[in-house]
Amino acid sequence: MAGTRQDTARTGQDRAGTRQDRAARSVFVTGGNRGIGLAVARRFAAEGDRVTVTCRGDGPPPGENLLAVRCDVTDGRQVDQAFKEAEAAHGPVTVLVANAGVTGDRLLVRMSEEDFTSVIDANLTGAFRVVRRAMRGMLGQGHGRIVLMSSTAALHGAAGQTNYAAAKAGLVGFARSLTHELGARDITCNVVAPGLTETDMSRALTEEQRRNLLGRTPAGRPAHPDEVADAVVFLAGAGHVRGAVIPVDGGAGLGH
Template sequence: MPQPEHTTRTVLVTGGSRGIGRAITERFVAAGHRVAATHRSGDVPAGALPVRCEITDPEQVEAAFATVEAELGPVEVLVANAGITRDTLLLRMSEQDFADVVETNLTASFRLAKRASKAMMRARFGRMVFLSSVVGQLGSAGQVNYAASKSGLVGLARSITRELGSRGITANVVAPGFIDTDMTARLSEQQVADYQARIPAGRLGAVEDVAATVEFLAGDGAGYVSGAIIPVDGGLGMGH
């Protein structure tokens, strides 16, 4: 029996200029969706609408949504990917180190979801995907701020699911493990080997692994998946 063609959607990806966000943007563009990607510097993939936005600034977020709505239509799929790290041990971590990471990774995700929910509720359809991390479940020395912000996304998505699930809106969390990006490229060969030894799959993940999972959650076939944590970590975080 032939599979029905997928519905073309308006997609907004934050942090679409590099790494996982860029791969997600490229995948949605390749699938024929109307895609916008926020960035602070650099470029976004060809075929995507570039939107300069600092997601910690409410006015810039509002302006970004207005731009996307004017150019592509109301946002139907939100992928909250943009995030930062400020790694250091607990005793050395400043109040600002903690606040900056939580503001970017968690508070901005709330801000984006709140703004996106308006059109989604009217349309009685929406997909929200939040990019967390295996660290949000496992914890990580030197990443108290990052782990706290990434685990907070789980409560955010599950509460959104309970509030908006009856309106055809889903909210899910994707939790990548060690993914081969610019960040992991800075690690030494020994560090990479140590990480791989902990991963049942025996390798670092690829950005395409994460992008494929996000695409599934945004699709028509994932309408009954909500409030879930989907690990893309080669088995590293099993049991969490």
């Protein structure tokens, strides 16, 4: 596993070193203080972009070349203020990665309405808030890249995650509907759907849950956050990929 992570990191560095020079982009990553969000933010920073990350609590580790701003995506005023800070420091946002999210696993028979709506608000409505705010600048510039972080739970479901899976599935319909609205504009909206990934969330799984998930994964191992970042960075540069869902799951969903 360690060798795989190091190889992935070197690959990202090689890409940054060999890419053609281009203007630095203003990149905004929600939930960018750890896990997948931090891996995504680091990759863009390594490519020479100006990166803002949002966090509700602790920021990214010291020494990161990232602008950290406090923001709870369930609060529209905090979203607006976070964008103002990013725009003041880096200019209008041209790449948005809506990554912030929460879980609240519970069987439906024991799930309260608050258990359901709070997860929908953070994962789905939160994405709506940041996308709507980012589009002000993107429409003004006539350019933008939006990447929504979903999950393979949206595609095949998961016991105890009716709230989470519903929210993450909603992102797919959101992205595809927005793709129709954007038409021929140079603003794209796509979805990345990670499977089991080495994050704090996956480390909280029981051994039995982990074995079951790996048993359905042809790759036989979880993804590293850097491998999810590969897909995000690709979409941030892909102008003719629109309304797509890219699974990063080691083949667990076999494209579904």
